[in-house]
Amino acid sequence: MGEFFKLLKGGNKPSLIAAIVNTIIAALKAGAFFLTGNVAMFAEMMHSIGDAANQFFVFIGSALSKKAPTPRFPNGFGRLVNLVCLGAVLLVGILSYETIKEGWHHIQHPAASSGVAISLIVLGISIILEFAVLFKAGKEILHDVSIKGGLLAPLTTSFAHLNRAKPATKLVFMEDLVATAGGVLAFIAVLISHFTGFLQAEGIASILIGVMMFYVVGKVFLDNARGVLGETDEQMLVHLAHVVSENTNVKDIQELEVTKEGEFLHVKLVAEIDPTLTFAKVDDIHDALKELILNQQGVTDVTIAFDEDDGIRTWTTHRDKQTILKTHD
Structure with missing residues (x-):
C-alpha cells in the first residue's frame, strides 16, 4: 500500500486537478438540475460526472504506469495509462448516449423548466472553472514538448502540439475543451428557451453536447488503441x-x-x-x-x-x- 501512495505522487497532475474540479462542478449541476428540471443542465451534469470519473481513473493509471519493471513484466507498465484511458472513454460513451437520448425526448415532448437564474449562475461558474482547467492542461502540453509561449499560448499553440502530449494530459485537454464549449452552448440554450419560448433549444443543446462527447470518445479511443499496440513515434x-x-x-x-x-x-x-x-x-x-x-x-x-x-x-x-x-x- 505504501508503494501505491508513493506512485500516486507521480501521477498526472492536470488529470487530478481536473477530476477534483469536475466533481465540484458535477455536484453543482446535479443540484441545479434537480431544482430546475432543465434538460441542458442534465446534459452538462452527465458530462461533468463522466469527466470527473474519467480523470480520476486516468490519474491513477498514469501513476501506476510509472511502476518499475518487474521480472514478470520486464518491459514495465507504460502502456497501462493507455488501457485506463480506453476504459475511461467507454464510460463517457455510455453517458453520451444517455445525454443524446434525453435531448431527443425533450425535443419530442418539450417542457418548461424553472429556476433560470439558478441554471445560469451554475453554468457561469462551471464555464469559468472548466476554462481554468483547460488553460492549465494547455500549459502542461507546452511543458511536455518543451515549448514556451505567450499568455494565450496554452489556448492556441497547444493545439499544434496536441499529438505529442502525454495521453493523460491530452485526454484532460480534449474533455475540458468540449466541457467549456458545452457549458457555453447550454448557457445560450437556457437563455433562448426562457426569452423566446422555444423550449426545444435545451433538447438541441443536449444532443449537441452528447455528439461532442462522442467525438472525444472516438478520438481518445483511437489514440490510446495505437498506444496499447505500441505505436512508432x-x-x-x-x-x-x-x-x-x-x-x-x-x-x-x-x-x-x-x-x-x-x-x-x-x-x-x-x-x-x-x-x-x-x-x-x-x-x-x-x-x-x-x-x-x-x-x-x-x-x-x-x-x-x-x-x-x-x-x-x-x-x-x-x-x-x-x-x-x-x-x-
Whole structure:
C-alpha cells in the first residue's frame, strides 16, 4: 500500500486537478438540475460526472504506469495509462448516449423548466472553472514538448502540439475543451428557451453536447488503441536519426525503432561503424550515443548494437530537418 501512495505522487497532475474540479462542478449541476428540471443542465451534469470519473481513473493509471519493471513484466507498465484511458472513454460513451437520448425526448415532448437564474449562475461558474482547467492542461502540453509561449499560448499553440502530449494530459485537454464549449452552448440554450419560448433549444443543446462527447470518445479511443499496440513515434524517430548521424563514428543507421509505451519512449538502434575500431573505442561510442539518446524528452531506455560498415548508404530520412526536435536539457 505504501508503494501505491508513493506512485500516486507521480501521477498526472492536470488529470487530478481536473477530476477534483469536475466533481465540484458535477455536484453543482446535479443540484441545479434537480431544482430546475432543465434538460441542458442534465446534459452538462452527465458530462461533468463522466469527466470527473474519467480523470480520476486516468490519474491513477498514469501513476501506476510509472511502476518499475518487474521480472514478470520486464518491459514495465507504460502502456497501462493507455488501457485506463480506453476504459475511461467507454464510460463517457455510455453517458453520451444517455445525454443524446434525453435531448431527443425533450425535443419530442418539450417542457418548461424553472429556476433560470439558478441554471445560469451554475453554468457561469462551471464555464469559468472548466476554462481554468483547460488553460492549465494547455500549459502542461507546452511543458511536455518543451515549448514556451505567450499568455494565450496554452489556448492556441497547444493545439499544434496536441499529438505529442502525454495521453493523460491530452485526454484532460480534449474533455475540458468540449466541457467549456458545452457549458457555453447550454448557457445560450437556457437563455433562448426562457426569452423566446422555444423550449426545444435545451433538447438541441443536449444532443449537441452528447455528439461532442462522442467525438472525444472516438478520438481518445483511437489514440490510446495505437498506444496499447505500441505505436512508432515518427517525429522522434526522424529526430534521433539526425542527431545519431551527427556522430562522426556512425557511418550509417541499419535499424532504428522508437516505440511509444504510454508516456515513455523505447529506442532500439543498430548503427554501422568502422570495423577496424578497437573495443575500447566502440565502448566509448556506445556510451556517448546512449547518453545522447537518453537526454531526449520521453526516452526512458535504449538498446544499441553495432555492425560493420558495408559502404552502402541506407538511411536517409534523417535529412528531413523540418521534423527535427529541440534537444531536451
